[in-house]
Amino acid sequence: MKKMVHFSSLLSGFSPKNGKKRRINLGREATIALAKEARKNGLLLTSPGNVSAKWSDNYVSAYSKGGNKGINQDCFIVWEGFGGKEDVMFCGVFDGHGPWGHLVGKRVKKVMPAYLLHYWQEAMAQCSILMNGELFKNANFDQFGMWKKSFLKACSTVDYDLELHPVIDSLYSGTAALTIIREGDLIVLANVGDSRAVLGTTSDDGSLVAVQLSVDFKPNLPQEAERIHQSGGRVCQAEDEPGVSRIRASIDEEPEGPGLALSRAFGDFFVKDFGLISEPDVIQRTITARDRFVILATDGVWDVVSNEKAVEIVSAGKEESAKKLVEYAAAQWKRKRPGYAADDISVVCLFLHNP
Template identity: 25%
Template sequence: MFSWLARTASACWGPVRRYARMSKDEDDDDPLLWSRDIERHSAGEFSIAVVQANESMEDHSQVETGPIATFLGVYDGHGGPDASRYISDHLFLHLIRLTRENGAISEEVVRNAFSATEDGFLAHVRRTREIKPLLAAIGSCCLVGVIWKETLYIANLGDSRAVIGCLGRSNNIIAQQLTSDHNASMEEVRQELRSLHPDDSHIVVMKHGVWRIKGIIQVSRSIGDAYLKRPEFTVDSSVPRFRLSEPLRRPVLTAEPSIYTRVLCQQDKFVVFASDGLWEHLTNQEAVEIVYNYPRAGIARRLVRAALDVASRKREMRYADLKKVEKGIRRFFHDDITVIVIFIDHELLFSPNSSVPDLSVRGFVDRVGASDFSLLDVVSANGNSTA
């Protein structure tokens, strides 16, 4: 298998088209790697980096900053980019709307923002199914973090992961995973699925050495994947990849997020949010040690580079050679990878930082503009800015 991959990659080690408007430094000219080295948010600084592997970029991501709160999202699509792009365009806006209606951010507000996004995407699938029927088979993992005053809210669907770096008693950095991986490779996920579907002996199936739900998909929670949630979205059975062994009787996937709330303390130094492409190659502890031991500027890019170095060594390649492999073929070596590192400066947690701009950063597409966080000014003015 590897010899075939090596021959295929070697054939593509010619000049690679460079993306416009993509950040690059002198010693790192990977044409598929994009980053913003350091920016400010309401409680510190953040760094973001993305590398593409698929023919179409399926990871979408965003950071939204304002003087009273910070929002970030990592959306790891599968089957295509449609669902992850939709989440990037809509979930944050739903959060803002619901926060204004409720007067504060809360777990319920975050959960309802996920629900509204899921409902909106399924409605989009329904409207467009005649012209794009396979949209019913496209979905996305969804990892969201919100810092609202001194509280961190995290909501997750799928196997992207948030890991916090905490300072230990000996000033060593300790990794603590804040999210659960909703992936059939996890025994607890398989047990959960079997308990929810006791009459379905094929709810999880080992296929080609990998546990999959209905023999098709690994993640058990997502936005989209409509054909695995509602019978009305059945995909043409002539497409083997999405063929169900029997008609869908009830949903086998869910869009109900796991939500975690943490009041940030002095020992909490930063949080790494990343799609599973990073965690495939780095452990939680390896990631936080890299963040802790290197300068903030460019730290997300450094994490991506560390993962790519590991991916290269697994294929007995050099990273210099991997950089020459084109998108699409590069998926044989690593997945799309998105990393956001959010640093927590505790002196900023308890007071609005008026010098922080309302900034919206979209990963990889390199779109930067004003954020809609300004819409929450009325909430802050009313004194309802605590959860």
């Protein structure tokens, strides 16, 4: 496989006066070229299937299914050998909402890898020493710190990209995004919204247990509600939606006015000044021999399936694990919520020790 394209060398011919936008655009062009190569080699997946590179410890199963609400607003991406580096994988699930939610989700899926890779290369260059044309890590190198900084910058830029988009209207539409990087034995998870990551790992007695890695960012969480109130927004529940908390723009808004059942999302600019943020919660975990797989799934799964049941289903076999979990969740919508429109469902199962 080709070695990584170093954006720092690509940028060497450009002066600072060209500005941040030109550097980012150049980085995106390089990422698009890498993505095309990865897709040609079967290492980039955006439709149901599996990814298993011969040289990798990873095995990924991914699947998506629309509900009964119209067009499927969920999507996902799996990219083995992310950015041309054989030991890095990027995965994500995106859950759009609102009239343009399917386009917002697809847009974020498209641009987020490019922005993330650009900022990661930038951070790596700042914390490395160039010797004989190659970059070497300096003594203060922080692997997780590099990814966290890159995720924070990338998510901010993604939201800015949506705000300025000439076609996609993100005023009352948006998307949740749950993304993961695996680099060697490190996994870095960045969560914007209410999709969820669950780890299947082995306990001391040898049994398989579920460990929730992410937080479902709903407006009624204490820390989220406090930020919303301090921003002038409010958290309300409508009479016809018991148990569903939504951000509303201001005290003057009528109860039937638009609200958002997430406290973090890309887009949804009608409440961005009232406590909604696109800042990701970024966490890390060092993979051990006990850790078997990570499930990334939109809330169409977690609204009707427990963490434990999801881990049980995925542990039964990796090849069609994502499809089996999606189909089980779809059946649970019919059984547990008759009369309700089933939600869109997307699942990515990342197996960590592929022989």
